[in-house]
Amino acid sequence: MTPFEIGIEALLALLSISFVLCFVRLYLGPDVPDRTVAFDLIATHAVGLFALFAIRNDSYFLLDGALVTAMLGFLGTLMLARYLERKSKRFHDSE
Numbered sequence: 001m002t003p004f005e006i007g008i009e010a011l012l013a014l015l016s017i018s019f020v021l022c023f024v025r026l027y028l029g030p031d032v033p034d035r036t037v038a039f040d041l042i043a044t045h046a047v048g049l050f051a052l053f054a055i056r057n058d059s060y061f062l063l064d065g066a067l068v069t070a071m072l073g074f075l076g077t078l079m080l081a082r083y084l085e086r087k088s089k090r091f092h093d094s095e
Contacts, residue, residue, distance in 0.1 A: 008056050015052065019045040036080050043073020 022045060026038035050066035053059070 005056075008052060012049070012052050012056070015045055015048050019049065032080075032084060036077060036084070039080070040073060040077045043069060043076065046073070 019042065022038050022041045026035055026042065029035055046069045047066045050062050050069060054062035054066070
């Protein structure tokens, strides 16, 4: 095993551990902004995992999955931010 392959495996392990910790933060909260940041981090970690698997397996088709995941993660975060903005606006208008 070359040092490059060892590095890829080490990065996959570290990114997987961090991925799980982000899921814990998403589950525990405690509020919606924390969960939004955790969701965005999960999407970013998924892109990184796709890229590392593509490098390790010499499969550039996985990079398409990384692009789709990045776009969906961004749109999900954007939609959640829009929801929070509207909810905040309704709360301030009722005062």
